[in-house]
Amino acid sequence: MPQHSETVTIYVTYEGDATTPFDRDYYVNHHLPLVMQAWQPHGLLSASALFPAQPQAGTIALCECRFRDEAALAAAFAAPQTPGVIADVANFTGVTPVQVRAVPLA
Incomplete structure (x- = not known):
């Protein structure tokens, strides 16, 4: 019997405050594409950008990335295109992103 695999969700957060440079337009229109x-091609199902409703200290941007399963996540992070994705961060902010893995509560 095949084993059921669950989607894997990674949150990428950017921390700062209202004065921290972060080009939201570039992030949404260039980085996420x-x-x-x-x-x-490796199993990323979706990538969504979220921003605080009001400028504040703390999380200034968050990206939710949903992968088909563990193998898809591993394949994506090992892909030859990944260094280019990481290098592109400098085009919209100087903040170092933090990855947080989410799991269902139940």
Whole structure:
């Protein structure tokens, strides 16, 4: 019997405050399409950007990346396009992103 695999969710967060440079337009219109182009062939299902409603200290941007399963996540991060995805961060912020893995509560 085949084993059921669950999707894997990674949150990429950027921390700062209202004065921290972060080009939201570039992030949404260039970086996320780059992420999808690089990782979708390996099993990335979606990538969504979220921003705080009001400028504040703390998380200034968050990206939710959903992968088909563990193998898809591993394949995407090992893909030859991944260094280009990481290098592109410098085009919209100087903040170092932090990856957080999410798991269902139940």
